[in-house]
Amino acid sequence: MDDRKLEVLRAIVEDYVATQEPVGSKAVSQRHALGVSAATVRNDMAYLEEAGYIHQPHTSAGRIPTDKGYRLFVDRLGKIKPLSAAERRAVHRFLAEAIDLDDVVTRTVRLLSQLTHQVAVVQYPSLNRSTVRHLELVALTPTRVMLVMITDTGRVEQRLLDLPAELAEDDVLELRRLINEQLQGKPLVDAPDIIGDLAELARPGLRDSASALARVLLETVVSRTEERVAVAGAANLTRHTAYFAGSLRTILEALEEEVVLMQLLGRTDSGALLTVRIGDENEIDDFRETAVVTAGYGPGAVVGHMGVLGPTRMDYPGTIAAVRAVARYVSEILEQNR
């Protein structure tokens, strides 16, 4: 494929993203210094259409990039636009003010949606990929304790727990010591195996309590494996009038379904730092006109994903830059808090 043809494609993508209207040969030859006439551009366009990168909504309208066209643009043409120094400072400052993990996630998701003017989604650090930092037992009454689990990413989970028998304060401390000995520093995925043996390790008088504890702990580890996600910027969907058509409704619904969000975020090509999925590449029906840009984040290893979703006609270079930058900063912060 000709270099100039690629330039024409780039021009079409950029103009279409900017104006939201089909772009014609004349516009391309004028606004982008290609040094050729509109007629030449027309020939190239015919080729690009033949090859499936662009298409016409109707005869005698300009061209619109296809998913395949965007894909080529993202892979080979889009030079990532780094954030401005001011933006970088703002990101840094805003995130540095976060006081705990919840706050980090909340701020991140807002930041992303504001930087990109799109819908942002941030997954909380996955319990599956975390290790136990500490377990705490808080006696509320003699037969009722609260179990608090803190992971290495700072995520805190708590569960109430009714005991089969009254526990003295010392007993609580002993159980606390026991479970911490067993679990501290261990990856959460290994926890179920360890928990199974918990009751046997306790001294006879505590067996029952220990196994009640073990049961709740197991539940916490397993049932809470359902991932949590934060969403922001839903209002941005209304910017893109084309969405109004039919999909707005279903997309809003999907944004409240954690399962769907996780599908969007999750299927990252392992290894890749940043994934872009365009239109049909999302295998979910309601997102056939949606592009998703996601990145993994975490201290060292990836513990979660964050991303942005919007119409396929989005500013890829800018969005990619924003997602990447924010993911990096958040990773740094988690690293520091470790």
Add this chain to the structure above:
Amino acid sequence: MDDRKLEVLRAIVEDYVATQEPVGSKAVSQRHALGVSAATVRNDMAYLEEAGYIHQPHTSAGRIPTDKGYRLFVDRLGKIKPLSAAERRAVHRFLAEAIDLDDVVTRTVRLLSQLTHQVAVVQYPSLNRSTVRHLELVALTPTRVMLVMITDTGRVEQRLLDLPAELAEDDVLELRRLINEQLQGKPLVDAPDIIGDLAELARPGLRDSASALARVLLETVVSRTEERVAVAGAANLTRHTAYFAGSLRTILEALEEEVVLMQLLGRTDSGALLTVRIGDENEIDDFRETAVVTAGYGPGAVVGHMGVLGPTRMDYPGTIAAVRAVARYVSEILEQNR
């Protein structure tokens, strides 16, 4: 005002809510057994319009209730439709499965939005109206502890805290004992005064740590006073096509602004169990076409509010019944968990 005129108003409200179209005299006289002719209904309509309860979008169209009309309907005409037995059972079952406070709130907000087909908003139990059930200090490293606060409603707040000096395990326990002695059972609003004296009560060696702790505690109590809210059912906004016009965008934005949501939920007429605010009665500009139905909830005293918002043309009897029922169940659950 005539009894029949009220019946006419009721008919207009009910039909308009059902069909979303201006309702004419003929429709009223036919579909509601008033026993009078369309001409008579027209006379009553003229009166109702004069009195400001209904209006015509244009000459020769049917009538639409005004905010004032809805208000009258809600206050005097709407017999609350109790939930069906099946619905009540479903609510009960769904909420009973909740495993902790977060879960209660999440389930509540979903439930409300599904029952009413509208946007639901639930405020987390306000820290301002809670008392301290327990404070826990978790030593993560010798100079770093996590402070966990549990309130009587089951809400858990945690904060990381760097200490000025290393603390032995016993010291941590002592501090823990100290703050619990001082704060346990106290309303959170009184906490700032108590916290101020905390450092002085500690033995000299712990002064610095105690005051660092006090500082963070104070911050937690104060800064976290910003209320948390959960939202669900935003997709329901798209049901009401009239919203599409202009306000959809601003309403979606407002739904992400906790401040605005709290204004909507908060200004409950004190004393009233359930508040309905219609159109202009919400003093926020973007909600001039929105009605809000809110109820307080809590074990005994009100600790938070929940509600539903939608177009002024909403099914008030059904919505009111749903909000009231859910608020009651949630209050019961909090009572049990106390």
Add this chain to the structure above:
DNA sequence: ACTGGCACTCCGAGAGCGGGAGTGCCAAAC
């Protein structure tokens, strides 16, 4: 006080009509 009749209003859907933007193709030029 209620009713049937009637003239009047006005919205909104549909048809019809250019203008304009964009195309494809061709023959000439570089």
Add this chain to the structure above:
DNA sequence: GTTTGGCACTCCCGCTCTCGGAGTGCCAGT
């Protein structure tokens, strides 16, 4: 053989116009 200007053609979109229908207000009669 690639590029270019010219030209006929297509088709969308916004405009006006028309017309039917629903609904009203008023009046005279019961």
